Amino acid sequence: MSKKFKVSRRAFLQTAGVGAGAVVFGSYLTPALQAQGLISNLINGFPVSGVPVVALKVNGDVVIIAHRPEMGQGIRSSLAAVLADEMEADWKRVTVKQADADAVKYAVIFPSEVPTNYPLPHPYEKIPGTQKPKVQYMVPPEGSQFADSSRSMTAYYTVMRLYGAGIRLAMIRAAAKKWGVDPKECRAEKHRVYGPGSRSIGGRSIDYRWLLLGAGKETPTYEEINAALKKPEEFRYIGNGKEKMPFVDASDMVQGKAVYGADVDVPGMLTAMIERCPVANGILLSYDATPALAVPGVRFVLPVLPSGYPAGGVGQGFIPHAGVAVVATNTWAAWQGRRALKPTIQWNKGPHKDYDSTEFRKELEAATATSDKTKRVRNKGNVDAALGTPVKATYYVPHLAQAPMEPPAAIALFKGGRMEVWAPTQNPDGAQQLAGQVALGLPPCPPNDEACQEKMRAAATLHMTLLGGGFGRKSKPDYIVEAALLAKQIPGVPIRVQWTREDDIKFSYYNAASSQHYEAALGADGRPTALLQRSALTSFFGTLFPNFDTPGLSAAQVAGAAVVRAETFGGGEYPYASGIERAQGLEDMPFDIPNIRIENCQARNHIRVGWMRSVANIYHAFGICSFADEMAHAARRDSKDYLLELIGAGRILPLSAEEVALYRNNELPVEIIKVPFSGGKITQVLPGFPPDTRRLRGVAEAVAKVSGWDEKVKQYKNMKGRGLGIAVHRSFLSYVGIVADVSLNDRNEVTINDIFGVIDCGLAVNRDRVMAQMEGGIVYGLSYALLGEITVKTGAVVQNNFDDYPILRIHQTPKIHTYIQDPPADVVKEYEGNVPPTGVGEPPTPAVAPAVANAIFAAGGPRIREIPFKKFVTVL
Amino acid sequence: MPVFQLNVNGKGYAVDIDGNMPLLWALRDILGLKGTKLGCGVSQCGACTVHLDGVAARSCSVDVGVACLSKITTIEGLSYDGGELHPCQKAWVDLGVPQCGFCQPGQIMTAAALLRANPHPNDEEIDAAMRGNICRCGTYPRIRAAIHKAAGDATS
Ligand code: FES
Numbered sequence A: 001m002s003k004k005f006k007v008s009r010r011a012f013l014q015t016a017g018v019g020a021g022a023v024v025f026g027s028y029l030t031p032a033l034q035a036q037g038l039i040s041n042l043i044n045g046f047p048v049s050g051v052p053v054v055a056l057k058v059n060g061d062v063v064i065i066a067h068r069p070e071m072g073q074g075i076r077s078s079l080a081a082v083l084a085d086e087m088e089a090d091w092k093r094v095t096v097k098q099a100d101a102d103a104v105k106y107a108v109i110f111p112s113e114v115p116t117n118y119p120l121p122h123p124y125e126k127i128p129g130t131q132k133p134k135v136q137y138m139v140p141p142e143g144s145q146f147a148d149s150s151r152s153m154t155a156y157y158t159v160m161r162l163y164g165a166g167i168r169l170a171m172i173r174a175a176a177k178k179w180g181v182d183p184k185e186c187r188a189e190k191h192r193v194y195g196p197g198s199r200s201i202g203g204r205s206i207d208y209r210w211l212l213l214g215a216g217k218e219t220p221t222y223e224e225i226n227a228a229l230k231k232p233e234e235f236r237y238i239g240n241g242k243e244k245m246p247f248v249d250a251s252d253m254v255q256g257k258a259v260y261g262a263d264v265d266v267p268g269m270l271t272a273m274i275e276r277c278p279v280a281n282g283i284l285l286s287y288d289a290t291p292a293l294a295v296p297g298v299r300f301v302l303p304v305l306p307s308g309y310p311a312g313g314v315g316q317g318f319i320p321h322a323g324v325a326v327v328a329t330n331t332w333a334a335w336q337g338r339r340a341l342k343p344t345i346q347w348n349k350g351p352h353k354d355y356d357s358t359e360f361r362k363e364l365e366a367a368t369a370t371s372d373k374t375k376r377v378r379n380k381g382n383v384d385a386a387l388g389t390p391v392k393a394t395y396y397v398p399h400l401a402q403a404p405m406e407p408p409a410a411i412a413l414f415k416g417g418r419m420e421v422w423a424p425t426q427n428p429d430g431a432q433q434l435a436g437q438v439a440l441g442l443p444p445c446p447p448n449d450e451a452c453q454e455k456m457r458a459a460a461t462l463h464m465t466l467l468g469g470g471f472g473r474k475s476k477p478d479y480i481v482e483a484a485l486l487a488k489q490i491p492g493v494p495i496r497v498q499w500t501r502e503d504d505i506k507f508s509y510y511n512a513a514s515s516q517h518y519e520a521a522l523g524a525d526g527r528p529t530a531l532l533q534r535s536a537l538t539s540f541f542g543t544l545f546p547n548f549d550t551p552g553l554s555a556a557q558v559a560g561a562a563v564v565r566a567e568t569f570g571g572g573e574y575p576y577a578s579g580i581e582r583a584q585g586l587e588d589m590p591f592d593i594p595n596i597r598i599e600n601c602q603a604r605n606h607i608r609v610g611w612m613r614s615v616a617n618i619y620h621a622f623g624i625c626s627f628a629d630e631m632a633h634a635a636r637r638d639s640k641d642y643l644l645e646l647i648g649a650g651r652i653l654p655l656s657a658e659e660v661a662l663y664r665n666n667e668l669p670v671e672i673i674k675v676p677f678s679g680g681k682i683t684q685v686l687p688g689f690p691p692d693t694r695r696l697r698g699v700a701e702a703v704a705k706v707s708g709w710d711e712k713v714k715q716y717k718n719m720k721g722r723g724l725g726i727a728v729h730r731s732f733l734s735y736v737g738i739v740a741d742v743s744l745n746d747r748n749e750v751t752i753n754d755i756f757g758v759i760d761c762g763l764a765v766n767r768d769r770v771m772a773q774m775e776g777g778i779v780y781g782l783s784y785a786l787l788g789e790i791t792v793k794t795g796a797v798v799q800n801n802f803d804d805y806p807i808l809r810i811h812q813t814p815k816i817h818t819y820i821q822d823p824p825a826d827v828v829k830e831y832e833g834n835v836p837p838t839g840v841g842e843p844p845t846p847a848v849a850p851a852v853a854n855a856i857f858a859a860g861g862p863r864i865r866e867i868p869f870k871k872f873v874t875v876l
Numbered sequence B: 001m002p003v004f005q006l007n008v009n010g011k012g013y014a015v016d017i018d019g020n021m022p023l024l025w026a027l028r029d030i031l032g033l034k035g036t037k038l039g040c041g042v043s044q045c046g047a048c049t050v051h052l053d054g055v056a057a058r059s060c061s062v063d064v065g066v067a068c069l070s071k072i073t074t075i076e077g078l079s080y081d082g083g084e085l086h087p088c089q090k091a092w093v094d095l096g097v098p099q100c101g102f103c104q105p106g107q108i109m110t111a112a113a114l115l116r117a118n119p120h121p122n123d124e125e126i127d128a129a130m131r132g133n134i135c136r137c138g139t140y141p142r143i144r145a146a147i148h149k150a151a152g153d154a155t156s
């Protein structure tokens, strides 16, 4: 037995000892040990580490741990159903329990046999002063619970299946032994094993609960479990399974029983509202607590940041903005107290006090107008020689706020030197470590210092609530740090920090404002012979890592941070984009063009920048898919036919051959790798996810077909004010095609009639939730395309609430038609029949804006090159 | 402070609070009814929707001093006598409407009030009644379908 299995097993036993979240083994002593024995056997036989996601109870019921945050993507149902399906569990006997933050426990470790050249998500060995981790992670702790980048299913699909199949196999064998028959003649179905012969003619069957003891003695090997995995046509719940997929939270949600961040009641809790410095990195000078303390119910008025703490903003990661908290017995008292406090506060607004987003836009556009100071991120052939008199266009996307329906909220209790936190978060591990750091009063850990991280985790417990939407906002735990900092000052009293909508709109981590510039030479046949592309965007890592726009730092601190950032995030260095942002629709521009040059421009950071659903794909897809349509019109071609020609027959993008240094493929490997396990007895296909334009072509053709493109184009030609637009985009490893059908009347009022969306996300595990994410992602895309804009004046965000930062409403929502598309047959074959599931939360969004812009143009409207479209057409 | 008599979900409560406190906070912080949500605080989103005498109202913008004059129903009291689910709740589950679910208590309260006033609304009537309720997850197409289903009508 290899060393890493011992590690895993210990972790599991600890879990069992403390109750595995909510699985109380202790109360069922003997059978508990039986069940534990089975799970331990499974863990020891796996080529991946023991991720403690399942436990069996004495009555045979199964408890599945939801270790990832639930924010509306349905992951609590979907991952549990993957395990239940393979296990042949009767869903009525499944309970799903939410885990606490515990990132190391849920990390997935590679088997020792994995080749050392397997592309790891994080190149630890390259970071100076950090240690290479002792184990090779397939899903590292920092990603094991972090719900970002639409990765939950991709990362855990196989693990959940292996557990389920292992349990099923052990149950079948236990039953076969009991009956003295060959296990090959037995099968499992919904918590029962059936023996030879059919049910009707006296065949035997037995419930799982009577098999726990025997199953606990079984030790199915990895090879056997792997061989026992179901074929797609055998799925019960997932994929095209015959039974309805479960949806664990729906009933609670419609009755108001579902518990979100602000809904947790901790006895003795006080509520805090915080008046924050409106400008990033601004410092608190003075305030007068008297008027706030005069409000009945107000108990404390406190600065959020202890003295000596830097104020949050550019380069300060998740440290909150400077602020003063009003802590009261109820929310309304805190709200009124804050109102009374506000006029008494003096801020030093610091170096970003003159930031103006309108001026900044000019800076971004100037940056994309020239190749000066740009970084070349992809190059093929000779663009300069081929350009001639090009078609040109520049596109702009402003700052956008995620605006999840639930404004941020968090509760913290500091007691006995530890922090206990209840919060809705996409980033439980990051939040737990930061809470621990506050509890201990220590500076942040150096990157990848595992011992330090463990110390921080040990000082805090974090309970995950449901998220009332995340969209990237809740991967930034600044609001949790606020709660912890206040709790530290009022030991023994649980403190709930409640944000208002105004707080949420004014203190987001905004999606970067971006300028995109394109130039193309069209050949005699109308097709491009050369494409030049420049992108300017403020990197999230400018907010996360200290840099020369962060006040109060020494040159050495800035230089040190720059090295870590550059090495960790694919050559990203301030003020350029990171490898992650470049890989979101920039470096992987999909069109087949003989000469290509892609450049990344400088863009500085003056406000907190963070990620919003689909992130850099938002502006990259808007730019390239709009420009594709502009080229089609310049060439007098049908937009869809031209798009298919741009994509070409389909290929795997040869990015490294075209000078892309390190393509960060959503932090997952590009290549499919076949690894021999168990001394070569079996071959494991480790999923790789190459950017494959065969699949892009597949969704483009499919969406053209389901939208009736060809017929409608003919029909609309003779109609005034009606048009179709198409766009396609790969993001988070999935492929999406969108067609928009719009009307534009004489008063320049636009109506979106229909949106057609097709997704290829490999195996669609939970088809209903994939559809739901498609519908929701399309609405999200329409919302920012038509209406979204955050502006900044004198360093402060101008918008306040849904009246001036509008969100798409029901009467503005078109008919939405969504389809799930299988990958092309040759792709399926390359994956040996099992195309792994890929992202669905973010991929539906990016192609919506360009499809609508293209449709508005086709309907006789203006060529819209910036978001929001409401500046050019009237959205009713 | 005066004591207000609140009638919530058929139960009487005497609450000793500031009469200007919005009903939303009285429900959540004082009565512990957490199903009614804060979305915007300014009558823009509908997440806080309750019924006052059977009519949909934004609890973030109704003071306790006014709300005490009406019978208040919250999402916790919508299902008949706390037992069977309201037809909207059933339809919402059947069609898998919720994503994050946060806006849904407010959506359902608005929809239930609509169906009480207009048992068979068409799409335009649904849009008109529901346009005050934001769903950031974008569940609008299923909300429309679920209202038709709750009304016993085929989706138009
Ligand atoms: S919270 Fe009352 S309408 Fe938004």
Ligand code: FES
Residues within 6 Å of the ligand: A072, A405, A468, A469, B098, B099, B100, B101, B102, B103, B104, B134, B135, B136, B137, B138, B139
């Ligand atoms: S379901 Fe998330 S806001 Fe409506």
